[in-house]
Amino acid sequence: MNWGWLSAERALELASLLWDTLLAVWVLLWFGMKRAKKLETPWEMAQHALPVILGFWLLFGNGWNVLDVKFPPQTPGVLWAGLTLTALGVGTSIWARLSLGSNWSGVVTLKKAHELVRKGLYRWIRHPIYTGILIGFIGTAMIRGHVRGWLGFVIVWLTFYFKARREERFLRQEFGEGFEEHTRNTGMFLPKWT
Numbered sequence: 001m002n003w004g005w006l007s008a009e010r011a012l013e014l015a016s017l018l019w020d021t022l023l024a025v026w027v028l029l030w031f032g033m034k035r036a037k038k039l040e041t042p043w044e045m046a047q048h049a050l051p052v053i054l055g056f057w058l059l060f061g062n063g064w065n066v067l068d069v070k071f072p073p074q075t076p077g078v079l080w081a082g083l084t085l086t087a088l089g090v091g092t093s094i095w096a097r098l099s100l101g102s103n104w105s106g107v108v109t110l111k112k113a114h115e116l117v118r119k120g121l122y123r124w125i126r127h128p129i130y131t132g133i134l135i136g137f138i139g140t141a142m143i144r145g146h147v148r149g150w151l152g153f154v155i156v157w158l159t160f161y162f163k164a165r166r167e168e169r170f171l172r173q174e175f176g177e178g179f180e181e182h183t184r185n186t187g188m189f190l191p192k193w194t
Helices: 008-030 042-060 076-103 128-144 147-175 177-185
Strands: 036-039 109-111
Touching (some): 008 076, 076 128, 109 147, 128 147
């Protein structure tokens, strides 16, 4: 079987379609969210929104020729692996988003009648939406095949790390020992293996 029909352009089109699907799910599910009772400040929101926008611009945009150094080479194997990781990451994020239900928010928030979700991927990982986005980002960076995408990945990973820490402070205040027990049994972005 010839797997070499996947060009870099076609792989990027498919990856973009996957990211568009994630965005569509986010928008559709936005309407069913619970109302917030505690919300981060606009400055705190900007601290994670702007770097994530920059990270995705680095991944998908053009320019800054010094960062257009090719890595890795765009072989059929790399393109297929990248597309597979993008699909896995987007699928993971959608599954995690569906598990959160009306407790989800794009910003750090506590909802009215907020629940500590421990089903789906949340049984093993505290922030599986971020995990999925990061996996998808790695896949798309492989497809794009330039250093800019990897720089964008580092920016998004660092942003998610600090945003997750802020979320955990909110959850710790709300759920106390219940959240502490949850952190002992789960990893931040990857499952705990011990």
